Amino acid sequence: MMSEVKLGAAAAVPPKQGALKWRRYISSPLLMTGTVLVALVSLAALLAPWIASHDPYALEAMNRLKAPSAEHIFGTDNFGRDVFSRVLYGMRVSLLVGAAVTLIAGLIGLVVGLLSAYYALCDHILMRICDGLYAFPSILLAISIVAIMGPRTSNVIIALSIVYIPSIARIVRSAALVVKEKTYIEGLRAQGAGPVRIIGLHILPNVLSPLIIQASFIFAVSILTEASLSFLGAGIPAPAPSLGNLLLDGKNVIFNAWWMTVFPGICIILMILGLNLMGDGLRDFLDPKMKKKQVFGKKQPQRVERSEQK
Secondary structure, eight states, X not given: OHHHXXXXXXXXXXXXXXXXXXXXXXXXXXXXXHHHHHHHHHHHHHTHHHHOSSOTTOOOGGGTTOOXXXXXXXXXXXXXXXXXXXXXXXXXXXXXXXXXXXXXXXXXXXXXXHHHHHOHHHHHHHHHHHHHHHTSOHHHHHXXXXXXXXXXXXXXXXXXXXXHHHHHHHHHHHHHHHXXXXXXXXXXXXXXXXXXXXXXXXXHHHHHHHHXXXXXXXXXXXXXXXXXXXXXXXXXXXXXXXXXXXXXXXXXXXXXXXXXXXXXXXXXXXXXXXXXXXXXXXXXXXXXXXXXXXXXXXXXXXXXXXXXXO
């Protein structure tokens, strides 16, 4: 009887937190699908110098508008350049812009949101600036900033960062305001804790989950906006192999050379789809309300009570 009780007690020991989180991660179809798509696209972009079959800038006038073949698997454009190589390097540009915008907008939006939530004066000033930026459509505001600064990759990153700082700041501010009203924050103030300690050690960790979720969506929207700017001629300057530039080049020959628009468009769809699926999966993974007590649909083993053994 004692051995059965010991076995029941041992079986009731919960699994380690790391293993439990990993099981929840791989059991999420959205999160796994998004992760795989983003990983494949990122790997292809990073290995572009080794995967690309041709120089993306090499002009071959004799091979203009060639259909997909064994030599050019995505065909050639109106200057004879290999579309497959330009798509790979275009994905590198898109991921670079998306990552840089997410990092810059995330850091600045985090600081703005925390200050606005903790200090009333900062809230009145910074949030009114964010409201002013919200008054303009994102694409028009980005075009205006790039037109003033000039069409360069760095300027596109700065413009998109300015556009998406308010959305991250609002998310962080709303999450920080909830944490600020908690009882233990009032207790810390009563004990004499300063603003730096309260914000850095108690409020900041509680706003990281919504920040990460929002950052994944900002990453996807930044890639799409950069492609839109390049397609409109206000983004990455030609002849840089941006996905938006590839779509712009194929616009006039879409009926004669469909591959110039189809393949770059598919790459944009895969990147946006993967990031959106990852964002949805992270929302379910990081939200405490979505955490279940069951793993893989199996109940945790129950402790064997002594009264049941008698």
